[in-house]
Amino acid sequence: MTLPPPAPQGIAFTLDGVDELGFTRILNDLMHDAAFGRPLQVQAQEPRPGQAARLTLVFGAEERPLALSAMQRLKTILLRHGVQVDSIHVPGES
Numbered sequence: 341m342t343l344p345p346p347a348p349q350g351i352a353f354t355l356d357g358v359d360e361l362g363f364t365r366i367l368n369d370l371m372h373d374a375a376f377g378r379p380l381q382v383q384a385q386e387p388r389p390g391q392a393a394r395l396t397l398v399f400g401a402e403e404r405p406l407a408l409s410a411m412q413r414l415k416t417i418l419l420r421h422g423v424q425v426d427s428i429h430v431p432g433e434s
Contacts, residue, residue, distance in 0.1 A: 346401045349431040350383070351411050355393040358423055360386060363393045366421055370395075375413040379403050 399407040
């Protein structure tokens with residue numbers, strides 16, 4: 341019997357106070373940065389009234405070191421844009 345591959349994991353960033361223009365600029369930086377290329381995926385949820393923007397780095401268990409490195413790079417990009425990260429959820433960490 342073959343076990344199914346482990347489900348993808350995600351490091352989720354909540355970005356309170358980021359407007360649509362700022363979010364677009366952040367996404368543009370992500371799209372042009374090699375740290376966020378395959379096998380990682382970036383899921384984006386734009387800011388909406390009453391709902392903060394979210395970015396999630398999605399990865400398989402075997403790409404965890406790569407994802408943690410990309411997480412640090414994302415923090416740097418966000419700081420460059422003057423964005424305060426309100427919360428980061430990393431699977432497997434409390």
